Amino acid sequence: MQLSPGKLVVHPHHGPAAVTNRTQRTVKGAEVTYIELTVRSSGLVVSIPESRVEEVGIREVYDRAHLRKLLEVVQESSGVEEKQWSRRMKANQEKVASGMLEQIAEVVRDLGRRRDTKGLSMAEKDLFRSAQVPLAAEVGLALGITEDEAVEVIDAVANGASLDELGFAEDASDSEPAMA
Structure with a gap:
């Protein structure tokens, strides 16, 4: 997954977050790239080593x-x-x-x-x-x-509403959902 500033991702414990920065830090003598995420709901800034993004569970928004x-x-x-x-x-x-x-x-x-x-x-x-x-x-x-x-x-x-009626027909991947 390509993480560039402005990209919207989901943190498994904090929810939706925007990638706001990529920084380099020296950790134990080695250069490590960190991704900074700003959580949408709280404004919390989370820094994660880029090499551990998958391990942490950062993922793209569901399609x-x-x-x-x-x-x-x-x-x-x-x-x-x-x-x-x-x-x-x-x-x-x-x-x-x-x-x-x-x-x-x-x-x-x-x-x-x-x-x-x-x-x-x-x-x-x-x-x-x-x-x-x-x-x-x-x-x-x-x-x-x-x-x-x-x-x-x-x-x-x-409560039993049909996913198809709500606009989630299996073959209608690009159509907009109807609101309940």
Whole structure:
């Protein structure tokens, strides 16, 4: 992946960020190239050695095909729910902490459905909100919409809206999505 100033990428724990600079630093007598990222949501500046970008998990913004697969995760059935709250909470926290959007989408799906049927504890409500943030940021970034509009798209998909009707037909990779 070519990282030049101005490029938009996604940090696995901080979300969307812009490459703002490439600098050289001397570390233990060797010249090391660092990439500076400015996180969009917080303004936080993160410096990462260029050689470790993949190891850290810096990636490009999802394209429409990958975004469709992510939204399909939100549409899938939830499967068997862990009955013990502490185990369910720990498993969901680990998924969110992984930074992997597919796992985060599972948490948003499962907690959203639980919220609508049985209700959520305060801790689960907080986890649901924190899981929505990176998912909505990615969807919004990929579609060029606000995060609030992205939450509407995610909710529509979770509630059974057809991906094709929302503009995510498998063969319509260049068409714009319809808003829910």
